[in-house]
Amino acid sequence: MRRHRPGAVPGAEELHHNHNHQGLGGPHAGRKDPLDRAAVQGDNTPEVLTRALSGLSSRWRNMWVRCILGIAMFSSYWLLIYTGPIGLIAMVLVLQAKCFHEIIGIGYVVYNSYKLPWFRCLSWYFLLCTNYFCYGETVVDYFSTGLHLGGTVRMLMRYHRFISFMLYLAGLCMFVLSLVKRYTRLQFYMFGWTHITLLLIVTQSHLVIHNLFEGMIWFVFPMCVVICNDIAAYIFGFFFGRTPLIEVSPKKTWEGFIGGYISTLVFGILLSHVLCGHRYFVCAVEPSGGTAARAAAFTMECEPSEMFRLTRYHAPALLHHVTGIESLWLYPFQLHALALSSFASLVGPFGGFFASGFKRAFQIKDFSSSIPGHGGIVDRVDCQYVVGTFTHVYISTFIRAPNVNKIIQQLLTLKPEQQLQIFNQLKDQLLSRGLI
Amino acid sequence: MRRHRPGAVPGAEELHHNHNHQGLGGPHAGRKDPLDRAAVQGDNTPEVLTRALSGLSSRWRNMWVRCILGIAMFSSYWLLIYTGPIGLIAMVLVLQAKCFHEIIGIGYVVYNSYKLPWFRCLSWYFLLCTNYFCYGETVVDYFSTGLHLGGTVRMLMRYHRFISFMLYLAGLCMFVLSLVKRYTRLQFYMFGWTHITLLLIVTQSHLVIHNLFEGMIWFVFPMCVVICNDIAAYIFGFFFGRTPLIEVSPKKTWEGFIGGYISTLVFGILLSHVLCGHRYFVCAVEPSGGTAARAAAFTMECEPSEMFRLTRYHAPALLHHVTGIESLWLYPFQLHALALSSFASLVGPFGGFFASGFKRAFQIKDFSSSIPGHGGIVDRVDCQYVVGTFTHVYISTFIRAPNVNKIIQQLLTLKPEQQLQIFNQLKDQLLSRGLI
Numbered sequence: 001m002r003r004h005r006p007g008a009v010p011g012a013e014e015l016h017h018n019h020n021h022q023g024l025g026g027p028h029a030g031r032k033d034p035l036d037r038a039a040v041q042g043d044n045t046p047e048v049l050t051r052a053l054s055g056l057s058s059r060w061r062n063m064w065v066r067c068i069l070g071i072a073m074f075s076s077y078w079l080l081i082y083t084g085p086i087g088l089i090a091m092v093l094v095l096q097a098k099c100f101h102e103i104i105g106i107g108y109v110v111y112n113s114y115k116l117p118w119f120r121c122l123s124w125y126f127l128l129c130t131n132y133f134c135y136g137e138t139v140v141d142y143f144s145t146g147l148h149l150g151g152t153v154r155m156l157m158r159y160h161r162f163i164s165f166m167l168y169l170a171g172l173c174m175f176v177l178s179l180v181k182r183y184t185r186l187q188f189y190m191f192g193w194t195h196i197t198l199l200l201i202v203t204q205s206h207l208v209i210h211n212l213f214e215g216m217i218w219f220v221f222p223m224c225v226v227i228c229n230d231i232a233a234y235i236f237g238f239f240f241g242r243t244p245l246i247e248v249s250p251k252k253t254w255e256g257f258i259g260g261y262i263s264t265l266v267f268g269i270l271l272s273h274v275l276c277g278h279r280y281f282v283c284a285v286e287p288s289g290g291t292a293a294r295a296a297a298f299t300m301e302c303e304p305s306e307m308f309r310l311t312r313y314h315a316p317a318l319l320h321h322v323t324g325i326e327s328l329w330l331y332p333f334q335l336h337a338l339a340l341s342s343f344a345s346l347v348g349p350f351g352g353f354f355a356s357g358f359k360r361a362f363q364i365k366d367f368s369s370s371i372p373g374h375g376g377i378v379d380r381v382d383c384q385y386v387v388g389t390f391t392h393v394y395i396s397t398f399i400r401a402p403n404v405n406k407i408i409q410q411l412l413t414l415k416p417e418q419q420l421q422i423f424n425q426l427k428d429q430l431l432s433r434g435l436i
Numbered sequence: 437m438r439r440h441r442p443g444a445v446p447g448a449e450e451l452h453h454n455h456n457h458q459g460l461g462g463p464h465a466g467r468k469d470p471l472d473r474a475a476v477q478g479d480n481t482p483e484v485l486t487r488a489l490s491g492l493s494s495r496w497r498n499m500w501v502r503c504i505l506g507i508a509m510f511s512s513y514w515l516l517i518y519t520g521p522i523g524l525i526a527m528v529l530v531l532q533a534k535c536f537h538e539i540i541g542i543g544y545v546v547y548n549s550y551k552l553p554w555f556r557c558l559s560w561y562f563l564l565c566t567n568y569f570c571y572g573e574t575v576v577d578y579f580s581t582g583l584h585l586g587g588t589v590r591m592l593m594r595y596h597r598f599i600s601f602m603l604y605l606a607g608l609c610m611f612v613l614s615l616v617k618r619y620t621r622l623q624f625y626m627f628g629w630t631h632i633t634l635l636l637i638v639t640q641s642h643l644v645i646h647n648l649f650e651g652m653i654w655f656v657f658p659m660c661v662v663i664c665n666d667i668a669a670y671i672f673g674f675f676f677g678r679t680p681l682i683e684v685s686p687k688k689t690w691e692g693f694i695g696g697y698i699s700t701l702v703f704g705i706l707l708s709h710v711l712c713g714h715r716y717f718v719c720a721v722e723p724s725g726g727t728a729a730r731a732a733a734f735t736m737e738c739e740p741s742e743m744f745r746l747t748r749y750h751a752p753a754l755l756h757h758v759t760g761i762e763s764l765w766l767y768p769f770q771l772h773a774l775a776l777s778s779f780a781s782l783v784g785p786f787g788g789f790f791a792s793g794f795k796r797a798f799q800i801k802d803f804s805s806s807i808p809g810h811g812g813i814v815d816r817v818d819c820q821y822v823v824g825t826f827t828h829v830y831i832s833t834f835i836r837a838p839n840v841n842k843i844i845q846q847l848l849t850l851k852p853e854q855q856l857q858i859f860n861q862l863k864d865q866l867l868s869r870g871l872i
Contacts, residue, residue, distance in 0.1 A: 162833040165826070169783060176789045179684050185797040195635065196628045248615045347605060353612045361621035390601070397598040402846035404854050410838035411862060416871055418840050423866060425844060426859050435852055436859070 045372035063238060065373035073371070073380075074227065081220060085212055085285045085298045088219060093131075096205040098377045100127055100197055102367040107193040110362055111186055118178040119187065123194040125171050130198050133164035134206035141406050142213060142286075200385070208388035214395055216300070217281040221272060221337060222391045225344045226383050228267045233260030233349070249356035252349070261345040268341030269334055276331040282308040307332045307399075340394070344387045351386035355379065481808035499674060501809035509807070509816075510663065517656060521648055521721050521734045524655060529567075532641040534813045536563055536633055538803040543629040546798055547622055554614040555623065559630040561607050566634050569600035570642035577842055578649060578722075636821070644824035650831055652736065653717040657708060657773060658827045661780040662819050664703045669696030669785070685792040688785070697781040704777030705770055712767040718744040743768045743835075776830065780823045787822035791815065 045065055053061045080087045104123055140157050156163065179187055212219040233252070236259025243254040275281045283302035311332055315325045355378060359365065366375025374380055411419060430436045481501055489497045516523045540559055576593050592599065615623055648655040669688070672695025679690040711717045719738035747768055751761045791814060795801065802811030810816055847855060866872045 159833055161829050165829040169786075169822075169826075172790065173783070173786050176684065176786050176793060177682075179793045181683065181796075184684070184793055188794055188797045192628055192632045196631055199631065199635065246613075247617065248612065248620070347609070350605075350609050350612050354608065357612060357615045357620055358624055360617075361624045386605075390605075393597050393601040397595055402849060404850065404858065407843060407846055407850075408858060408861060410843055411858070412865065414837050414840065414843075416866075416869070418837070419862065419866060420871060422840065422844060422847070423859075423862050423872070426847060426855065426862070429848065430852075430855060430859060433852070435856055 049372070062373060066234075069371055069373050070231070073374075077223075081216070084300075085216070088212060088216075089209055092205050092209055095377055095381060096131075096201055097127070098370070099201045099367075099381065102376045102378050103197045103201070104194060106362060106364065106367065107190055107197075111189055111193075116183055116187060116190060117180060118174065119190050122171060122175055122178065123190070125174075126168070126194055126198060127202065129164065129167045129171055130202045132167065133161075134202060136160045136164060138206070138209065141403060204385040204389050207392040208385070211388060211391050211395060213285045214400060215282050215284050217272075217275050217333070218391060218395060220281060221268075221275060222340055222344065222387045223384060224271055225264055225268050225337075225341045226348055226387050228271075229260045229264040229341075229345045229348060230383065232263035232267075233257060233345075236260060236263075246353055248360060249353050252353075257345075257349065260349075261342075264341045264345040265338065268337045268344075272334045272337035273331065276308050276333050279304065282333075307336075336394075336399070340387070340391060343390050344383070347390070348383040348387045351383040355382040485808070498809060502670075505807055505809050506667070509810075513659075517652070520736075521652070524648060524652075525645055528641050528645055531813055531817060532567075532637055533563070534806070535637045535803075535817065538812045538814050539633045539637070540630060542798060542800060542803065543626055543633075547625055547629075552619055552623055552626060553616060554610065555626050558607060558611055558614065559626070561610075562604070562630055562634060563638065565600065565603045565607055566638045568603065569597075570638060572596045572600060574642070574645065577839060640821040640825050643828040644821070647824065647827050647831060649721045650836060651718050651720050653708075653711050653769070654827060654831060656717060657704075657711060658776055658780060658823045659820060660707055661700055661704050661777045662784055662823050664707075665696045665700040665777075665781045665784065666819065668699035668703075669693060669781075672696060672699075682789055684796060685789050688789075693781075693785065696785075697778075700777045700781040701774065704773045704780075708770045708773035709767065712744050712769050715740065718769075743772075772830075772835070776823070776827060779826050780819070783826070784819040784823045787819040791818040 049065060049068065053064050056064065077091075080091055136156070137160065140160055175187070175191060208219065211222070233256040235256075237251070237253045237256025240255040240259065241253035244250060245252040245254050245257050279302065280300055282304050283300040285298050285300055308331055310329045313328045313330050315323075315328050319325060355367075359367070367378035368376030370376050371380065411422065414422070427436070485501060485504065489500050492500065513527075516527055572592070573596065576596055611623070611627060644655065647658070669692040671692075673687070673689045673692025676691040676695065677689035680686060681688040681690050681693050715738065716736055718740050719736040721734050721736055744767055746765045749764045749766050750756075751759075751764050755761060791803075795803070803814035804812030806812050807816065847858065850858070863872070
């Protein structure tokens with residue numbers, strides 16, 4: 001697919017041929033598409049790996065390539081975790097831009113839209129605007145009171161929504177002005193394509209970053225269980241897979257799904273036990289305060305909250321009956337871990353099915369060929385986004401207390417009489433509970 | 437276009453013919469499309485009107501039809517305003533559903549997708565989910581502390597985001613499960629089409645309703661200036677229009693644009709002066725409290741804030757020089773009115789251009805033929821959405837103090853030591869300003 005770059009625009013003839021793209025996949029479903037062909041050609045497994053594995057059957061070779069690259073990716077991920085929140089935020093940003101690039105790239109190929117006026121520019125402009133809005137909101141919410149900022153930054157924060165909206169509107173106006181008769185329909189398709197991508201990729205990345213601020217565990221744990229589920233489902237499917245699971249994703253099997261589910265639950269319980277023991281993971285990530293120059297530094301020091309302190313639970317009746325164990329020492333977080341792991345292995349895969357359906361709809365094998373054996377970045381992170389968003393909603397419903405920083409900030413912008421009203425109400429509350 | 441209902445599915449032959457829809461409008465741009473034909477046939481001007489105006493040329497007849505229907509619509513709008521916020525919220529809801537219906541309907545025709553499994557169901561399900569989420573958020577934000585609610589409602593409010601997210605996910609899973617080989621690509625197109633529509637229609641409707649709670653003026657004023665701008669631009673264009681304004685919308689002229697701008701500014705200043713004098717318009721809309729049964733009642737009583745009290749301003753130098761007037765009595769709101777009117781007449785029309793471009797892209801004349809002379813609902817409200825969203829952002833950046841209700845609600849969910857921290861910080865603040 002990568003072959004079809006603007007630098008190598010296909011000839012006018014091919015353009016004309018593809019132009020009648022199939023509204024209904026129906027009659028042409030079996031036909032090899034240029035997209036598919038390109039994806040097959042695009043296998044960029046390192047030469048050394050290809051040679052080393054040349055003795056194996058293609059099925060096993062593929063497994064080894066996946067395995068080696070998987071280990072490489074996972075190791076880099078753990079290295080990133082040790083660089084702290086900044087590294088992880090940067091990772092999310094980079095992955096987001098790469099996913100956007102891959103999906104938009106497919107749109108360009110599907111619609112043969114290399115010649116659309118301004119469009120490449122505009123879609124990246126929209127990406128920038130959306131990111132400006134999202135990250136700005138995060139900065140305003142979490143960092144605005146702790147830091148001493150200069151006038152310009154304060155202005156940018158004060159009028160953040162307005163500025164973002166005007167930037168977006170400017171993009172919209174440019175889009176309208178860029179409309180030309182010959183390509184109008186195509187321009188609208190690409191507009192829609194860009195916006196759906198923004199909706200799926202940018203907003204979800206933003207939510208995932210918010211998880212990070214609640215404590216690294218809320219970011220690292222869901223990612224790890226998804227990885228575990230992917231691997232376990234692949235291995236169980238590889239060795240025991242017989243019964244196909246779902247039509248859109250013919251390689252997935254019930255054996256893999258169920259094996260993945262059970263392994264993920266066990267892994268989730270164990271991993272959460274390990275992570276809960278480290279302050280690095282359980283403390284909320286907070287800006288270290290001070291000047292804007294230090295804004296990029298975070299502290300993760302705290303007295304762990306109750307959720308991360310070992311607590312004695314009664315053993316479930318069945319466990320007690322079978323093993324005689326009466327009580328268990330668990331971190332309360334492990335119960336949340338159970339909920340997250342179950343979601344990651346039962347509903348999470350639908351993110352993958354959705355991506356598979358999308359790939360089948362546009363007759364491509366992988367989103368790109370960036371990672372040998374794995375496909376594109378989107379192929380790897382499809383389930384991550386679903387689970388990350390679930391974690392965000394889970395935290396904001398069941399876990400998070402409102403942001404103290406934000407409340408103070410809002411309080412101080414109220415009118416004096418309103419501040420007084422709240423003050424008195426709070427005073428009564430605190431008095432009645434004997435806290436003051 | 438309305439002819440193409442599922443009840444009247446076009447014959448298999450026509451289906452096959454349309455199926456090769458043009459990815460690039462190019463070579464077929466001049467050809468009459470079934471869509472276009474249907475839109476022309478669909479003129480449902482009442483018989484009595486057609487007969488009464490039969491003596492006029494088509495250009496003047498069209499103007500009279502527009503005029504009469506316009507007056508009818510505007511009168512019903514004012515009647516609705518007198519029924520209060522409930523009526524207006526219901527209006528936004530109905531318009532939203534109708535817009536959604538019109539746009540989705542075009543998608544069905546464009547993709548000939550009557551036979552897609554489950555899709556009509558699914559898209560309305562997504563509409564319901566999104567509305568459940570949006571209106572639920574509004575209720576939680578504005579009404580949760582003032583009302584005495586039963587256990588179930590409290591539960592629904594407490595877990596609102598989680599419930600909405602799960603409902604949405606259920607829809608997504610149903611979508612994935614409904615994918616069939618033959619129609620996969622089409623199903624993804626319609627999925628995208630539905631989501632873009634949701635993004636444009638539902639989220640913006642939601643923002644417009646929020647404007648209402650700040651005071652009816654924030655809802656009524658922008659709507660009226662948009663209507664004024666539409667009418668003035670039409671009239672100036674009708675009588676003086678010569679120079680075409682923009683390619684996508686060939687009927688719009690520079691004369692209409694400029695005439696509309698000036699008229700809208702003048703009208704905005706006058707209208708805001710009138711509206712500012714009525715508490716009904718300037719007071720924040722608040723739930724009247726009490727039991728859930730009374731939740732639907734609103735009060736609009738208050739001491740108007742400074743923004744709505746006549747204030748003396750120095751006349752601008754030019755005005756002073758020409759007329760000798762030294763000072764002006766204005767409501768401060770009138771300055772905001774000026775900003776809103778300028779936006780409505782300069783940037784607002786881009787909403788209309790966007791809609792025109794869309795119509796041209798899919799070769800339809802109007803979104804539907806619900807309103808004789810005006811087209812569909814979307815044709816009438818395209819600019820309203822842009823201006824409504826602008827007003828929302830404008831209010832939240834320049835006007836609105838944070839919601840007291842929400843702050844108290846958040847305060848009470850904090851941990852005791854955090855409440856104490858905020859209490860002390862607030863106390864110091866208030867003491868230092870001598871307020872306690």
